[in-house]
Amino acid sequence: MEHVGILIVSYGSREAAMADAFTRSQEYKVDLYIADRQRNPFNVSRAREHVVIPDLNVEAIYRFAEKHRDKIDFGIVGPEKPIIEGIRDLIENKLNIPMICPTKEYALERSKVLQRFLFQEVAPEVNPRFKVFNPRDYGSLDDVKRDLFKWLDELGNKVAVKPDAPAAGKGVGVWGDHFNTREEIWEHFLANFEVGPVIVEEKIEGEESSFQAFCDGKHIVPLPETRDYKRAFDGDRGPNTGGMGAYKDRGNILPFMRPEDWEEEKKIVERIFEKLKGGGFNPNLRGMPFYEAFIHTGKGPMILENNSRPGDPEIIPILSLLKDDFVDVCFRMIEGTLTRVNINEKAAVVVYKVPPKYGGYIDAFPHLVNKSEIGTPVSLEEAEKLSAKYGDNIRVYPGSMEIRDDGKIYALSSRAVCTVGIGDNIQSAREISMEGINAIKGGALWNRTDIASKEHIERSIKHMGLLRKRLYENFYN
Numbered sequence: 147m148e149h150v151g152i153l154i155v156s157y158g159s160r161e162a163a164m165a166d167a168f169t170r171s172q173e174y175k176v177d178l179y180i181a182d183r184q185r186n187p188f189n190v191s192r193a194r195e196h197v198v199i200p201d202l203n204v205e206a207i208y209r210f211a212e213k214h215r216d217k218i219d220f221g222i223v224g225p226e227k228p229i230i231e232g233i234r235d236l237i238e239n240k241l242n243i244p245m246i247c248p249t250k251e252y253a254l255e256r257s258k259v260l261q262r263f264l265f266q267e268v269a270p271e272v273n274p275r276f277k278v279f280n281p282r283d284y285g286s287l288d289d290v291k292r293d294l295f296k297w298l299d300e301l302g303n304k305v306a307v308k309p310d311a312p313a314a315g316k317g318v319g320v321w322g323d324h325f326n327t328r329e330e331i332w333e334h335f336l337a338n339f340e341v342g343p344v345i346v347e348e349k350i351e352g353e354e355s356s357f358q359a360f361c362d363g364k365h366i367v368p369l370p371e372t373r374d375y376k377r378a379f380d381g382d383r384g385p386n387t388g389g390m391g392a393y394k395d396r397g398n399i400l401p402f403m404r405p406e407d408w409e410e411e412k413k414i415v416e417r418i419f420e421k422l423k424g425g426g427f428n429p430n431l432r433g434m435p436f437y438e439a440f441i442h443t444g445k446g447p448m449i450l451e452n453n454s455r456p457g458d459p460e461i462i463p464i465l466s467l468l469k470d471d472f473v474d475v476c477f478r479m480i481e482g483t484l485t486r487v488n489i490n491e492k493a494a495v496v497v498y499k500v501p502p503k504y505g506g507y508i509d510a511f512p513h514l515v516n517k518s519e520i521g522t523p524v525s526l527e528e529a530e531k532l533s534a535k536y537g538d539n540i541r542v543y544p545g546s547m548e549i550r551d552d553g554k555i556y557a558l559s560s561r562a563v564c565t566v567g568i569g570d571n572i573q574s575a576r577e578i579s580m581e582g583i584n585a586i587k588g589g590a591l592w593n594r595t596d597i598a599s600k601e602h603i604e605r606s607i608k609h610m611g612l613l614r615k616r617l618y619e620n621f622y623n
Contacts, residue, residue, distance in 0.1 A: 150174045150473055151194070153211055153221030153243070155181050155202065155233065158545030159498070159564045160458035161224040162188040166541065167465045167472035174473045179214050181207045183225075184558060187526075187549040188542075204233045208240070215241045220480055223247040223433075226312060226455050230256045244480045247433040248454050252422060254435065255454040259310045259343050265449055268417045272449045275301070276347035278310075281339060294335060294346065298328060301348050307335050308451075310343040318386065321349050352443040352613060353402050353606045354450070356392075356460040357411050359436045360475065362484040363429035366419050366436065368412050370398045370489055372460040373598075373606075378505030380596045387505050388561055391497040391597035393572055394463040401572075402606040403442060411440055411447050418452075432479055434461075444613035459564060463494030466541055466566045490568075495575040495598045497583045498545070498564045499591040501557045507592055519590035523554035528585040529565060532578075539575075540582050541566040557589040572598050 152168055154161055161180075168176050169192055177194040183202055190196050195214065199206045207228060211218060221243055223229050232250035237243050248254075254261050265273040277297050284290045298305065304322075309315040315338030325331045338344045356374050359366040375391045378384030395401060399408045415436050422431060437457050439450040465472065469488035478484040502508040502515045529542045546560035557563075563586060567578030576598045583593050596602050 147175045148173070149177070150219045151177045151179060151214065151217040152473070152476075153179045153181070153214070153218045153237075154189075155207055155221065155223040155225065155228055156186065156189055157183050157202065157225035158186070158458060158561060159543040160456060160461055160545075162186060162543040162545065163462045163465045163541070163566075164222060164224065164472070165189055165192050166543070167468060171471050171473045173471050176473060177217065179210070179218055181210050184546065185548040185550075186544050187547060187555050188544045190549055202228050204228050204231045204236055207233055208236050211237050211241055211243060215243060218243050220244045220246060220476060222476065224456060224458070226253070226255050226453065229253045229455055230312070245432075246476055246479055248435045249430040252428075252430045252435055253454040254452045255312055257310055258308050258345055258451060261452050262345060262347070264418065264421070268421050269414050269449065272414055272447060274306075274347045274350055274448060274450075276345050278343055278345055279335075279339060280343040287336075290339065291332060294332065295328065297346055298331065303328060303331070304349040305331065305346050306349050307331065307338065308345045308347070309338040309341060310345065311341070314338065315341040315344075324385075350441045350443060350448050350450075352441040352448070353610055354439060354441050355400055355403065355447075356457050357415065357436070357438040357440055358434060358457055358460060358464065359415060360479060360484060360487060361419070361431050361433060361435055362479040362482045363423070363432050364427050364482045365485050366415065367484055367487050368398075368408075368415070369464050369487065370394055371400050371403065371408060371411075372457070372463060373400050374457065374460055375594060375597055378507065378594075379510065380594055384505055384510065387500075389457075389459045389498070390500070390505075390561075390594045391495070391564070392457075392459040392463060393495045393576070393598035394467070394493060395572055396491050396493050396570070400606075401603050402610040407442060407447055411438070414438075414447070414449065427482065429482065437461075442610060444610075444616055459496045459498065462496045462543065462564065462566060464489065466494055466568060467492055493569050493572045493575040495567045495569075495572065495579040496564050497567075497579045497593055497597045498561045499583055499586055499593045500561050501546075501559060502590045502592065504560065514592070516590050519588060521556070522588050522590075524557050524562065524586065524588040524591065526555065526563065526586055528587070529582045532582055532585060536567075536578055539568040540578050541568075542582060542586075557591060562589065562591055572603065573600060
């Protein structure tokens with residue numbers, strides 16, 4: 147059996163799922179070298195060497211890779227920050243270790259403004275109407291406010307406000323969710339404008355999906371569609387989060403989608419790929435340069451944004467259902483020979499458990515939080531024991547958790563742990579995932595209870611039916 151060393155740059159559960167996929171290899175004996183944001187218990191138990199780099203700065207990651215350069219065959223990066231800061235450029239240029247992520251130049255995630263102009267050039271018909279407000283173009287806030295309100299007049303106030311850079315200012319805000327008056331829009335806008343350029347674009351009504359594709363620089367290989375749950379609370383209420391869960395259906399599309407929607411998405415992403423590829427081959431795009439947020443409308447998919455890394459949680463159900471050896475998939479990406487990825491035709495559901503302050507839960511629902519449990523150790527044992535009942539159809543992936551000197555596991559400030567359920571349909575997968583998440587005790591952790599629920603999915607299907615009907619009626623009236 148061939149020996150292979152792999153560097154993983156890790157942030158949370160997404161990278162635990164990667165580590166799991168690698169160590170399940172039947173073709174290779176895998177040694178993992180993990181640069182992690184915390185002492186993730188899953189990663190610590192599986193790594194040949196594990197180092198904690200809380201801010202995931204590229205120089206510290208580089209030094210860790212340099213220390214093991216003779217043992218590492220390739221590296222893979224999950225979180226966006228090191229990709230945007232050029233971790234691949236640094237390690238490949240200085241250590242000659244192939245990295246699976248885009249180079250700094252092709253980390254489109256670094257700028258929502260550049261994304262919008264790229265989409266406008268390549269696929270304007272699926273690009274929402276937008277306007278960019280750049281601080282350098284204005285001499286006073288009165289001028290900014292005048293132009294903003296003029297734009298709001300055109301769009302009837304129904305807008306999404308987005309900072310150019312990731313995690314800048316106050317983040318994305320949407321009419322009807324984060325603000326309901328022009329003054330509230332202005333307040334949200336200003337918090338972002340003080341940091342840098344802001345995009346104000348029309349709010350699109352529809353159902354969201356996540357499109358992901360592996361890329362070797364020559365080919366893009368689309369993966370089955372997933373549905374992410376961004377909002378904190380049941381019923382899609384509360385603030386946006388990093389994602390409270392996700393689901394994948396048996397095939398390539400989601401229940402509210404039509405086959406032609408997925409075909410249209412593939413064509414759109416292929417056009418973006420061809421534009422960035424330039425010629426026949428652009429290895430700088432290796433990895434997952436296209437993780438697209440689409441919104442499905444009555445007339446078809448519209449594009450919301452591009453991410454330049456695997457989705458968290460969206461990649462987790464895909465990795466859990468890989469038929470191919472993930473090590474081999476990565477080697478084929480490096481070689482430029484990746485033309486297909488085989489996925490088990492099963493459904494998968496991911497549910498996250500998070501600490502009480504996450505998403506403002508303790509403030510919104512103080513009566514539901516067992517305050518005496520806050521900060522106590524978290525037990526994963528009962529959830530992990532469910533593998534005796536379900537075999538590989540359940541996975542438990544710690545995220546924002548650390549193992550401390552007392553040998554116990556504690557939740558930190560972000561999404562603490564997720565469970566993955568795999569089944570012949572969405573509901574059977576959901577039952578397994580929910581049984582696993584409910585078996586995790588301690589830390590006053592909580593979770594959404596409606597991830598992939600029958601009611602939520604039926605509501606999405608009805609909503610899409612209404613939007614398509616409305617388009618049909620408008621066309622003939």
